[in-house]
Amino acid sequence: MQVNSSNSTDVSLYKVSMELDKEELGDLKFLCTDHLQAGKGIDNAQDLFRELQQQHLDIIPELLYRIQRFDLLILLGKRKADMKQLLQQPGNSKISNYRVLLYNISKEINGEELGNIKFILQVAKRKLQDMKNFMDVCIDLERRGELGPDNLRVLLDVMTEIKRIDLKSKLERNQKVDDPAVEEPCPQQAGGSTTELQNNLNSIANLHRAVEALSMESTPAETSTISSVIATSSLPQHISTQTSSQSEARQTNSECIKVYKMDSKPLGICLILNNKSFPGTNLKERNGTDHDAERLTQVFGMLGFEIDKKDNLTVKCMEEVLLKYQKFDHNDCFVCCILSHGEKDAVLGTDGDLLHIKKIRSMFSGSQCCSLLEKPKVFFIQACQGHDSQRACQVMNHFPSSSSELETDAMTYSIPEDRDFLIGMSTVTDCVSYRTDKGSWFIQELCNCLEELCPQGQDLLTILTVVNQKVSEKHSSKKQIPEPRFTLSKKLIILPPSQRNLNS
Structure with missing residues (x-):
């Protein structure tokens, strides 16, 4: 018909x-x-x-x-x-x-x-x-x-x-253009001729494309070496010399960074606190959060963690679960993912009460959770941190000056009790965090990047930088940028069990 x-x-x-x-x-x-x-x-x-x-x-x-x-x-x-x-x-x-x-x-x-x-x-x-x-x-x-x-x-x-x-x-x-085309970003010119600026932008674009291609075809070591050569040859002369010397300095420093031990079976616990419904409050149901919980379960299970997922907990119940793991005999690492509504520096229980992130962190500090001393404690928080929306703006790169070294006469070995934390916030302070019925921007990109980059041997901070880039480019007008906060003292590299066996 x-x-x-x-x-x-x-x-x-x-x-x-x-x-x-x-x-x-x-x-x-x-x-x-x-x-x-x-x-x-x-x-x-x-x-x-x-x-x-x-x-x-x-x-x-x-x-x-x-x-x-x-x-x-x-x-x-x-x-x-x-x-x-x-x-x-x-x-x-x-x-x-x-x-x-x-x-x-x-x-x-x-x-x-x-x-x-x-x-x-x-x-x-x-x-x-x-x-x-x-x-x-x-x-x-x-x-x-x-x-x-x-x-x-x-x-x-x-x-x-x-x-x-x-x-x-x-x-x-x-104001004088009558026929619209698709709007493209227009970089701000900080000085120099238009031709010089365009040449610089073209060189940097070529560098990005080359490094991206290398990262797909070469080993991490090959990529690092070859991309340094490309960067030196592609950038304008006044940038090239500076970049080359900085690259050599970074390579020397990176060789001194130790790596956390991550070879236990299982690696540790991945606790997922997934709050979807908030009965008796004026808070909306968090549609799509189950997709986040499923992806986290899948990815961290693949990486060799034991999963413990809890749904729809009040603040009191959340604290009880966290106290259980405060007293737990942990292996190499502890991961905790909290999916909920939130306010500034706090997450909400299903009863609408606040649980402050500072309190969660203090429960697993070196003085409160001895079995995690000198081990990485990783928290991923998918929650709004306020009601403001972020807006797009252009930023300039800068190189911070190094600080002077501190000396001490102490002879005993000790570490700060707040060391070895990584808290991955889905958004910055005071701002909203976006979620669809298929999951949140942050958690979905986090899982995609962990799944792809952990088997390549990338450390977690590098992976979170990629997550930042991908989330920040999600939408042309609605903007979100995640915010990793960390006191890690070593590189955190999480290889899947099969690859750990090959490397042992």
């Missing part, structure tokens, strides 16, 4: 509409502002799609591309790469560059900055509650005739006042 193409399209659009949340609907409506009748009541994505179809506007794939819902493009028979290529061609975009610009800027404005913008613009009290994001502010300015494609002065002034010079520059660069 032949399927009506119109009916097939309607079914696909219905499936797309069911996947969009309230925030994403607001984003779509803003991007469509120039095509919608003022005051038109649109309560859901189906209403919006119906209105666009009535106007014969083939704009929905572009809308999904602009809000980064590339997964939904597939339902419409489109691909991200095809849409990118299409929109790079002049005249193909049906959403003005001005509208895309305001949308992208809105995603970089945090809650505090939004409040400052409202204050600067003297937004009436009756409108404060209606303006939930920067796009709402822009709509209000447009209605008052103070903002438009050819009139960005009010926004330029506001960005200057809140010290977002990066966004002011973006406005200035785009």
Whole structure:
């Protein structure tokens, strides 16, 4: 039986509409502002799609591309790469560059900055509650005739006042462009000619590609040696000499770093505290956390740990489990993964009470848990640490100066009781941590990297650096960067049991 193409399209659009949340609907409506009748009541994505179809506007794939819902493009028979290529061609975009610009800027404005913008613009009290994001502010300015494609002065002034010079520059660069292309990052020029800057960037890009290729085809030792040669030859001359000498110094120092003993069977306990439901509180269920727990069980089991998983514990119960392992006779290492809601420097039990990370750490210090003395104690915390959102910004590399050595006359051997800890936080202080129904960004990337890089002999701090990179590049506007905190005194290398047997 032949399927009506119109009916097939309607079914696909219905499936797309069911996947969009309230925030994403607001984003779509803003991007469509120039095509919608003022005051038109649109309560859901189906209403919006119906209105666009009535106007014969083939704009929905572009809308999904602009809000980064590339997964939904597939339902419409489109691909991200095809849409990118299409929109790079002049005249193909049906959403003005001005509208895309305001949308992208809105995603970089945090809650505090939004409040400052409202204050600067003297937004009436009756409108404060209606303006939930920067796009709402822009709509209000447009209605008052103070903002438009050819009139960005009010926004330029506001960005200057809140010290977002990066966004002011973006406005200035785009205010005369009429046909939008796919937005690409624009590096800040710190000095020197444009040609020199571009050459430097090209050299660094070539270096990254070469090292990436080497890491896949060579042994760790070969990669280290060859990549140093490539780096020296690829970088500009004034950087090359400095980099070469620093590389030699780092290689000499790395040879002196000892490695933790990691050859027991099992290596140790991997405790997983997985809090999903919080009955009797106003906290939402943590959908997707079971996927995190399953991946952690799989990966740490593969690495030779004995797994102990506990679900949905109150703070009191969490403390009881931790006290059990405080008194435990540990092997080479202890790993504890806590998946829950959180606040600043604390995680929540299912009863909504706080368990401070400082308290957890103190329970396993050298003076409180003797069997873990001089052994690595690893904690992975998947929990928000506040309510702020992180924003994208550019950073400059720097080389910190070395500190002077300390001397002591003490003759007895001792170590600080807080030594040999590694606490991998899913996000930085005061900021949120993202999770989907398929798991959290941090835990899923952590497990992927452990699974891939541990068999290669990479140490855990190097692996967590890769995790940082991957999580930080997850989304174009919603940003998250994990934060490892450590007092390790040796390299922590966790090889799978089969490889440990070969090396013994």
